[in-house]
Amino acid sequence: MVKKIIVMGVSGCGKSSMGQRLAQHFGFPFFDGDDYHSPENVEKMARSIPLTDADRYGWLQTLNGILRRETCAVVACSALKPEYRELLRTGVEDLEIVYLKGDIDTIWQRHQKRNGHYFNGRSMLESQFATLVEPVDEDVITVDIRQSMDAVFSQCVAQLTELA
Template identity: 65%
Template sequence: MIKKIIVLGVSGSGKSSIGQRLAEQLGYPFFDGDDYHCDANVKKMATGTPLNDEDRMGWLATLNQLLQDTDKAVIACSGLKPEYRTILRNGVDQLAMVYLKGDIETIWQRHQKRDGHYFKGRGMLESQFATLIEPTSDEAIIVDIDQEVDAVVNEALQQLKQ
């Protein structure tokens, strides 16, 4: 069985909620990648300014180290580009990625229902979609999020077990 899982997707795709549910089902610890951003990144996003590649490098290295230092883990992380996912995978065995695929309108509707999150504005979501290079089925398990949360979790679990 896979011991480490990264739940990928743009902000609002359900990475945290799906990741937590997967972790519960598997008995693994859950880590929200958002909790590992440096203060400068959080401040930047809170003002509606998208992160760039340079902003993300230290954060991705921190998440990679977390994966290397834990026996089992589920981590929520956007992982928008192949080079980001390469950093996350570096030196990590028994790793699977689950990509939560959704369209901008569905995800924007979810964003508008969120309270207290530092990720602000449609412009930032559009920036994530512009940056996103979706993983292929060779790189990640792809799950359509246009279904109930239980169905997303069950589909991901079924594919992880295969």
């Protein structure tokens, strides 16, 4: 049975919203990766400075610690590269990753409707797409976000339940 879920994708793809819904559905605690960035990382992103691998390393270790500590959990995390996903998986059993896949235009439209988020500007979103290595050869559930959030949720639940 799936006990731990990472909801991944670029900023604005719906990780937090979908993660919260999945956590509620399965009765798991939810952890939003954005809440675990260092103040320095938040400041960089607010100034439209993309994070480096070094910036993300401690953050990913923190999220891995949550996944190892918790019996069940849903974590929203961009997990943009295979090495990030591998670090998140280290020492974690019963883990599935859900990739919320979308194109830059769809996600940019969503970004423009967000209020009060520190992630700032189209150039930041473009940098995330430039960093993203889609998990095509990995054991990851991929869901197209161009459909309604209810349809995305239903597809996520169906695929996660099928794995159980």
